Amino acid sequence: MDQGLPYWERFLRELPTVADLAQAEPEVVKGLWSGLGYYRRADLLHRAARFVDQNGWPTGYREWLKVPGVGPYTAGALASILDGEAIPALDGNAYRVYSRWSNWMEPLNTAASKAFITEFAGGLMPTDRPGDFNQAVMDFAQSVCIPRKPRCSECPLAELCAARAAGSAADLPIKRRSARVLEEHWYFAIGYEDGRFGLVKRPEHGIWSGLYAPILLVEPLHDRTAEVVEHRLSHRKLTLYIYRVPKGFAAFSHWLSVDEWSARGMPQAFVHWMRKFAYI
Ligand code: SF4
Structure with missing residues (x-):
């Protein structure tokens, strides 16, 4: 946050609206991003702004997925927070929480695992305040169900958690097989x-x-x-x-x-x- 905030402030000072960003020269956008790395994200943000400028703001998960650079996780977060759609936002942290909650014992980087976790998480989503639910899972993943040594003894979900019942919480999620470097x-x-x-x-x-x-x-x-x-x-x-x-x-x-x-x-x-x- 400390590192990113000055960039965010400078970015918004120079390009305060989506239309400003859409019309900016690529070099201006890259210049404002310079120092942050991951320049592809600057490109995608620029393309996303052009898309929104031309097509208007998307509504709902399916429409958000059409925006350049927006994948399932971001689309889920945006659709639930902005549009109130009951759809999970699944990043690595949420996958960890749900894989423990369900005691899913397969490597997470398979299509079958993704389908299972998506369905499991989807079944838990409330229709009332789904955006808050997704944000709560994000906070929960960072404060309680943390990567190493999850804090099960102080966890409000302990009685519901299948991994805790099975004694496998610390072993989950099963790591993805690492790709060859x-x-x-x-x-x-x-x-x-x-x-x-x-x-x-x-x-x-x-x-x-x-x-x-x-x-x-x-x-x-x-x-x-x-x-x-x-x-x-x-x-x-x-x-x-x-x-x-x-x-x-x-x-x-x-x-x-x-x-x-x-x-x-x-x-x-x-x-x-x-x-x-x-x-x-
Ligand atoms: S009981 Fe432990 S493993 Fe289960 S959700 Fe809570 S912190 Fe995570």
């Missing part, structure tokens, strides 16, 4: 001269879309020493080898100062590299 090695060149960095604008699709970054090389530069930084994505471990090169070495499309690329957005991986090697 791929290791990749990428090579980049960055220009530097008179306080400006030679960069390129990334393509609008794919990783780091539309952000400003060093230029990607097809192979390492054998006559230079790279500075190395590791970066984790959800299922990928990237080792980035970054070579500092002079002007004219590569086709940099932009020469930007720290303030300029901060305003336009740079992938966090490279911001970490700049911090690590004290360029900023």
Whole structure:
């Protein structure tokens, strides 16, 4: 919260309405988001604002699902809180609570588990104040039915909880089988001269879309020493080898100062590299 609040305030100061956000240039939105990481979310928020600006506000779970970036969890939260629809909002925390409440002993990352928990939670939803119910589950997951050592002895649901009765509360939820992490090695060149960095604008699709970054090389530069930084994505471990090169070495499309690329957005991986090697 402390970290995010100044961004939220700045964002609303610059773009106070959905229409303002919908009409903003992508670079302005990315600039306001710069420093938060997860730039795809900035893109999706921008697209969502355009969608709402053109189509009006959605009503109900099915309509919320049509908004770019809104998945089942967010649609459930919005439909229950804003529209009073009796539908569960299922994020990882809610899945934990419901899997214990029902003593569901299967890994949660299967279609069968999702269907079961959705049905189980749906059966508990009250038609009166479903939004408050979902928010109460969120709070409950963070304060009582916590990931490790759930506080069963002080839990108001203890008598209803099947996992507590079975003695399996601490073993649930059954962890998802972890996806294999791929290791990749990428090579980049960055220009530097008179306080400006030679960069390129990334393509609008794919990783780091539309952000400003060093230029990607097809192979390492054998006559230079790279500075190395590791970066984790959800299922990928990237080792980035970054070579500092002079002007004219590569086709940099932009020469930007720290303030300029901060305003336009740079992938966090490279911001970490700049911090690590004290360029900023
Ligand atoms: S009794 Fe324990 S496991 Fe069951 S809901 Fe309460 S805190 Fe969670």
